[in-house]
Amino acid sequence: MCTVVVAGPICGCEHRYSVLMDLFNATNGARWRNNSGWGTLAPCTTNWKGVTCTPMNVSSDSSSSFWYDVTAIDLGNNKLSGTLPRSLVNLTNLVILSLGVNSITGSLPAEWSEFGHLVELYLHSNTLSGTLPDAWGLESSATGGGNLSTTLKTLYLSSNSLSGSIPASWGPSLLVTLQYFFAQTNYLSGTIPDTLTGAGMNMLQIYLSSNLLSGNLPSSWKNMAQVTSIGVAGNRLNGTLPPSWGLGMKQLESLTLSSGSISGTLPAEWGEMVSLASLYLDANSMTGSLPASWGGMTSLALLYLHYNQLTGSLPMEWGALQNLTVASLNGNAFTGGLPSSWGNMISLNTLYLYSNNLTGSLPPSWAQMPSLSSLSMYSNSLRGTIPAEWGQLKKIHSIYLNMNCLYGAIPGNFSTLPLNPGGLRLCNTNVTGGGGSKLASCAGVDNPSVWPAYCSIVPQLHHTKTQTVSPPSQTSSYTSSSTRSSTRSMTTSQQHRFTLTPTVPVDSTESLPDNATTSWSPSQSYVTCAALLTTSILRDSVALSPVTSQLPTQGNIGAAEVAVLTQQQRQIITSEILISANPLGRSLLMRAPWIAMNMTLGLFPWNAMSRFSVANVTLADSRRSATTVLPLAWLVEVPHHHPLGDAATDTDKSTVDLAWFVIFAAPPSGSGGGWLGFDTPVMTDKTLQLRVTLTCDGAPAVTVAVNIPAPGSLPSLVGEVKAAVGYSQIVSVIAGGASSERCRCCSRWRCGGLRSETM
Template sequence: MIHASRLLLDLPAAMPRTTTHHTSFLLQVITLGFLVEIQLLAHRSHAMSADAGTAPCRGDQAAALLAVKRSLSFTGSATSGPATTTLPSWREGTDCCRWEGVGCDNVTGMVTALNLASRNLAGAVPDYIRNLTALEVVLLGSNKLTGPVPLDAHMFPYLAEVDLSNNSFWGTVPASFFTQPTLQRLCLNMNRLSGAIEEFQNPSATLTYVDLSSNQLTGAIPTSFAYLTALQILQLDHNNFTGTLDLNPFVRLKNLTMISASYNPLLSASGDGSKIDASNSSITSLNLAYCNLTRLPRVLGYLPELGNLDLSCNQIQGEIPQWIWTNMSSLNLSHNLFTTVGQPPHYVNIIYIDLSFNMLRGAVPFPSNGDRLDYSNNKFSSIPQSSFLRFIQINPLLERSGLTTYSINLANNELSGPIPYSECREQYALRMLDLSGNNLSGSVPPYLLKGCGQLIMLNLRGNHLGGTWPDETSESCQLQLIDLHGNHIQGRLPRSLARCQYLIALDIGGNHFEDSFPIWMGQLPQLRLLILRNNNFHGPVSIPPLVEKNSTADYFSRVRIIDLAGNHFNGDLPPDFFKSFKSMVWGPNRTIAEYDDYTTVSAKQGFISYLVAVDVAMKQQYMRVSKVSTDLVVIDLSSNRFSGFIPRSISNLTSLHVVNLSSNAFGGKIPRELGQLVRIESLDLSWNHLVGEIPQELATVTTLAWLNLSYNDLSGRIPSGSQFSTFTGSSFQGGNKGLYGCPLLVKCNLTFVTSPSSSLPPPAREGSPFEDIMLWLFVGVGFGVGFALTIVLQVVCSGRREKIARIAR
């Protein structure tokens, strides 16, 4: 019999860890209901004890608890500092039933509940805990406990819940947990348990929840699990189970709602379902991602309640069967080898579909209603005209819950022709649309900018779209990301984009836009990335008069990547052009968090974020950055017609990683202030008209990994320093006729300088090349004459000695 206890449970500490966000809400509801039931039981017990009186804690129970306390240490948390919870109420001579985290039976005074979750406890739980034989609830999760599992269910006949999750327990899982007649909930996840789980006899009829995920368990999954008749949820993810999981016997468990065994790379699954009655099955969720499946178990088609299926990252081949659409609310078959899929019936309503990274061909399958569809990286060739974007209608229930993000991803397929027409009214609440990496042609449909008022991300990158960009942006523009890179769009940049006050990234590189510098975009408060590379922009780059007069005015104040390369900009850069780029400034009292809420640049809606990707010219390579960190700061003005001096205000941008001013007509000297760019990794000033010496300050920038100063008119000695010693001659060769010193062969002298302000003696006067040649010629002649005279003297002296010797004889 399970005795009532008086214990206030810590609900957040006992919440389970789930494997996918689609099932987490269901698991939390079940867990919360179970814990509330225990809470009410404890409350009723406490109410009865107030009337009838309560028995004090027994002495042997208090002694056991004090022994447990003495055996453990209380460590500090990495985030909260030194621990303050050292169980101060656990004092000898006091009633242990009133100690924090302890619950007792009101009649016997026996300890029935122990809740020490999330208290920074460390060490091995001693055997003294075995004296607490009346324990019903043991919650020790989220500590730093070690050693073997301290509980053997045979010694605790009343156990109802055990949570030892998120510790460092090792050893095997005691099979007695699965035969204990009162145990309802078992959480051993996130430990270091290993070895195989033994088959067991007399399976429990009360065990409803088992979580063994995130351990190092091996061997086959015991078939005995299929005889736990009360089982509702079984989580075995992130282990090393092997063999084949036969799903047939699990179908007979009428209470079972979820099986999750993802991330067991050597585990397969089977079950034909032909000899069993699955009509009473309650399985709603099945997760077998990152396993070793090569085909779909046929039994899945017989499960009437199956709504959440994750078989991603396997090697399943062939056709996606038509039954897959039945009752399905969440489907993930991505990263497999499927080749064909049929169109879903008209009545199908599905929340989430991910069929990405397969080899699917033909027409894109659109359900009649949906939330998130990802069909990217396949070989789909057509979009049904009648269904494009029409499936995306607002689901009132999901909209109110804030769980919805309506999106479609068709990137990297073989779609061709124009983008299909769609009315895209307000009831079609499209948030994200990705059609990049296809063969789409025609112009950008105006409805994408005007009708789709909820759109936050539009990616049409890498197609064959042409025409002009319609100047019909909605007054209530919500767009955060626009990527039209690599098309054939021409004309002016639409001024109505100024309405997009939430715009974070604009990439229109690789098109045929003809316009002046978009000075009007400097007022967009959220803009972080501006990519205008390889278009036909022209004229000077200027700043508004208001910004010139007021240095605190916002003008591109949050931009962290600006790429104007490969256009026809000309003229001098304004001296204060870089001063307003405030988010490019790094200081001891300033962090990126002042400007950005996230570590990556992304468009966000609800639980979904779409990472921004850009192409960056860095270290003489044009590389794809698929996950743009807010820490990446780039200025690329290369391949234009800029002239005049390099503005010294660029030295204020101390967060810069990449500066590329190559292939322009900049003149004057290299600003010494560039030595203040303490985080710069790549600096390219090649193919300009720069003169004078290379500033010694550059030699002290320890982060500089790549430098190109070639094809200028530089002169003088190349500075020496720790970073400069790593550069090859190609960093300086070409032009620069007056330049000498290592790594060039002319007057190479390995002299290391530690600081530009070091006191150095004045250099010796350098002679002309002719004087140097004559000097070495005379030195060589001197050595030759000296050597000849030495030989002659030795011969003469030797002859005299022989003559003297003959006379002596």
């Protein structure tokens, strides 16, 4: 608060000449920036700079000869120096004294407690020192008079060198009427006295920031029901945030508590502060999560919570903060994903979420923030691609996504965004594409196209996925609902693609009748795309995993036998992965079963598995002059999300990609004898080699050569002797009944289509 003072002639106030000249002389009036009129003897024709002489109420006492008096002095920012004269207290009708923004030194005169009508006192931005006078809070001073403590409403003492504690005497009287108390940027110490907080019922604004105050935040401030602004940042205050503030300070509009030692959690009760427009709690030691109830602070425009120790997820309820313009949440330990509901923050201009532990993908719904200008989310674990919808952010000037687990291409429509030069930062991601001058240079960044190390962390997963499926069409895709369990259960959406021709993807979607059940036990995953990480890491990550339960059904295979390969050992050579499968019996191979492989891919970069595909499977056949490309009877690609296992919570939607390809390869055609041919000597050891080509982003990434031993057998034992110890095989059925019988003539189990053959 600052009242405008209108200066004019001091005609009628000549009796105050000596007091005014005391001020002039004590503050080096000759060197003021403007000292016009001061010292002249023509008070009725000359204005005195900054002095207001006002006619007073005519006294009923006819003996009174002073009908005018000095009511205001405004010499702010006028190059005053020197000290404050004690004699100013003789201006008994002075209402406003403004001497701020000068170079006045010395202490605050205790005698000024005798001002009888002073309402506004501005002494800020000087070089005043010493302590706050106890006498200013007394109803009668040591000299026997004074009413300053009962009249003063505005006191500006900020930006000086005042020290000591806030006098306890100020509470019961001075601060009863005081409404504006500014004492920030001094050297005040000690605690905030209870008498101050208990008596401040009429306080509207109190600023004590940048001092040396210590102790707890007083819960009794809840009694300041009319307070609109509080600033106590940059002190040594500790303790916790009083929940009671949220219940009593209904008119509070601005609260600044930055740069202290405040700990504890954010009170849910503060969600009741419906008038709060700006909240500064940054650079403290706050812990715990963001209260969902704070979504009720509908007036909130500025929120600064950076550099604390806050954890947990970002509340989706905060999407209701439609007046929020700045949210600074960086430098904490937030986890989980980015709430899509935050796209409803229509006023949000600046959002800082960098240097946290956020995961998940970038929400397309954030394109609905029409005012967003600056978005900074670097140094997290965000994954996936940049949504093309973000090309609708028509006021965006900077997007900082560097140091995240992102991949894919820069959306083409980003070329129309009003980004500043270098306003798009994507260093240390695997996002590709041209950005022109809008793309920030990565000069000086080590390995700018390499993900942060934490993008390579793969959690241990132990869970089962159960889903209900029906046999799809030969070239179709569908979306299913699946339930997975680890230490908890959650329902999510997963997309599977089934195709007979891998080179021709199909995007149609069909419903899922409840007529078949499939259980999967996924393997742990350790692979990445060759375009994202090195080929050697990719090769090290491919494996054949056991099928621990029934395979999915598919109509065109019918009741045919399916031999499921399992891995015996793996060897990495220069250009491919060489996997040795466990042997298959000769008699089985002669019957030409389908061969199935559960090829699992371990994934280091999250959310990149959809970029991998199986291009083809070929048979290196010695009977033919060229390699045979085998038809894929059914390819099951499972490249999408699974929950994060034990670390997940019911509200944590974070996922990590796993992938496995269940490949069903048809036997070669054109000659009899199944996979080996009738002309293959039965006593000769044979090895089949199936070569699987994996592509990434449509380009060949790695070849997996699977060697399948087919040991030779003595003719007398053909069809009668079980495979040697160490040889194992899993033969599964695609469709069949539940009946089983034991053949009397041979050692053979028969369960529908499930057969365990001897050699």
